[in-house]
Amino acid sequence: MAQVTLRDETATGRPLEEFTLPDLPDRITARELVRLRVREDVARHNATTSARFNGLVMPEDAEAELNGYRVRTARPIDWERQADIAEKAFQRNGFILLADDRQIEDLDEQIDLTTDPVISFVKLVPLVGG
Secondary structure, eight states: OEEEEEEEEOTTOOEEEEEEEEEEOSEEEHHHHHHHHHHHHHHHHHTSOOSEEOSSSOOTTEEEETTEEEESSOOOOOHHHHHHHHHHHHHTTSEEEEETTEEEOOTTOEEETTTOOEEEEEEOOOOTTO
């Protein structure tokens, strides 16, 4: 079983935050990893009563803030719905996934967690007017 560190980074490579997930299989698809990441984000949020959500993608009915999102009404978030949103965001380049110093380009691509136990998620910000 592998342990992986999931790290959010800026486009310049500056780490923002990270956490570790233990007991993962040695190989996993990018889709499974994204869904696990989102499930963990949502579980952390739902364990509090905060109106602020720090996660990979913005929940519905939320507003973007510096380094997170403000949920208009403090409520539990559905992790499966968030995971679906994350998959769509990946497919339209809302964020990129880096593993073993390379960009993962397909959600069905296998990632070997034993070669590099740090996976980076880089959120991409669309340019204004372009």
